Amino acid sequence: MAFITINKAHFFHNLDVLCAKAGGKTKLMAVLKDNAYGHDLRLMAELASEYGLKKAAVKNIEEAEMIADLFEEVLVLVDHPTSQALSASISLAAHSYEALQALPEGTSIHLSFDSGMHRNGINEGQIEEAMALIHAKKLCLRGVFTHFRSSDELNSEFFWQRANFERAKKRIKALIEHYGLPKTSFHSCNSAGLLRTRSLGDDDYARTGIAMYGYTTLDPLIATFDLKPVLALWAERLSTRVLKKGERVGYGSVYEAIQDELISTYDIGYGDGFFRFDGYLPVVMADGSLSKGRMSMDSFCLGGDAPNVCMFDDANPLAKQFHTISYEIVTKLAPMLKRKII
Ligand SMILES: *Cc1c(COP(=O)(O)O)cnc(C)c1O
Numbered sequence: 001m002a003f004i005t006i007n008k009a010h011f012f013h014n015l016d017v018l019c020a021k022a023g024g025k026t027k028l029m030a031v032l033k034d035n036a037y038g039h040d041l042r043l044m045a046e047l048a049s050e051y052g053l054k055k056a057a058v059k060n061i062e063e064a065e066m067i068a069d070l071f072e073e074v075l076v077l078v079d080h081p082t083s084q085a086l087s088a089s090i091s092l093a094a095h096s097y098e099a100l101q102a103l104p105e106g107t108s109i110h111l112s113f114d115s116g117m118h119r120n121g122i123n124e125g126q127i128e129e130a131m132a133l134i135h136a137k138k139l140c141l142r143g144v145f146t147h148f149r150s151s152d153e154l155n156s157e158f159f160w161q162r163a164n165f166e167r168a169k170k171r172i173k174a175l176i177e178h179y180g181l182p183k184t185s186f187h188s189c190n191s192a193g194l195l196r197t198r199s200l201g202d203d204d205y206a207r208t209g210i211a212m213y214g215y216t217t218l219d220p221l222i223a224t225f226d227l228k229p230v231l232a233l234w235a236e237r238l239s240t241r242v243l244k245k246g247e248r249v250g251y252g253s254v255y256e257a258i259q260d261e262l263i264s265t266y267d268i269g270y271g272d273g274f275f276r277f278d279g280y281l282p283v284v285m286a287d288g289s290l291s292k293g294r295m296s297m298d299s300f301c302l303g304g305d306a307p308n309v310c311m312f313d314d315a316n317p318l319a320k321q322f323h324t325i326s327y328e329i330v331t332k333l334a335p336m337l338k339r340k341i342i
Helices: 008-022 033-037 041-051 061-067 097-102 124-136 157-179 191-196 316-321 326-331
Strands: 003-006 028-031 055-058 073-076 090-094 108-112 140-145 185-187 206-208 231-243 261-266 300-303 308-312 338-341
Touching (some): 003 041, 008 041, 008 191, 008 206, 028 041, 033 041, 033 326, 041 055, 041 061, 055 061, 061 073, 061 090, 090 140, 097 124, 108 124, 124 157, 140 157, 191 206, 316 326
Parallel strands (some): 003 338, 028 055, 055 073, 073 090, 090 108, 140 185
Antiparallel strands (some): 003 231, 231 261, 231 308, 261 300
16 A cells, blocks of 8 residues: 655754754744645644644644644634634634634634735735724734745845835834734744744744755755655555566556566556656656656556555655646645655
8 A cells, every 4th residue: 555654853853953043942833734735734743743843834724623732823824714613722814804804803813914925914004904903803813924925036025025024013013012912923934934044033933834844945045954855655566567568558558668578556646646647758766766658547657566666755856847846746645645654
């Protein structure tokens, strides 16, 4: 049966790198959204909690409830206002003034501020009315945050957005004082933001996702880091045969044996969340062997008869081949695949 390995030592190593950069374990919010970037939400949440992290962020309420017992704070990044009862550790990102209006009184929220990405958040001109509404509705403002659109790129947008957030912070802090609201936390950096800065400034923590899992898309001209990929994907052999010279294997008969050869079929396909390859350009396995022919929904072929094959233990070459980013290679992996900690 195909399986995924999760390398605990690598995960803790990456957390060491990030905590050193951020200034300690209290300065990281572990981003565990989308099944912990395909690694397995509950398993990675348990490891993050064992390491000593106290805060996490997830996609939706369903994910939040799955790990609410493990953290002091679980932020839901992408869900809609709801009157559903939530565990005490859960708070919801409020991405617009309309969301503030729709949220029931007393809900714990993190206010999202648009510092320039224009994907979500209230804008500068809405700060006064948003804070007045938060006060009037007795919303519990646990945090105020923004998100960078180009923190991994070699340009100055990160600094422009950061300056916009700093300006907003000042006004929000003044309004918190004005209304006598409790102190709140401010956060902005994702992995690349944290890795490229000298310090978090007066942000309370960073929200790190991809770097915990061992990857960064940060331009190497800015900085490079010793991060170690946490996940590896393994397939198991289903069957073996001799492909005679001139015979072709798989859909579309793309691969032809130029001489008699031993060939085996393995139990992972695009239904497991691996990118479908069309067979015209082979995919290189972790041991250097090359896929043969086209990938099926549940299987693919390789030369030889090894009982297992590691399809990848580093998503970067695959990301390059499929014109995407490491995020997508790992996040797509099916939740059904068994995960083993090694
Ligand atoms: C996904 C996400 C993050 C984490 O980003 P990484 O690049 O994986 O570190 C942080 N904040 C928000 C709002 C996100 O959506």
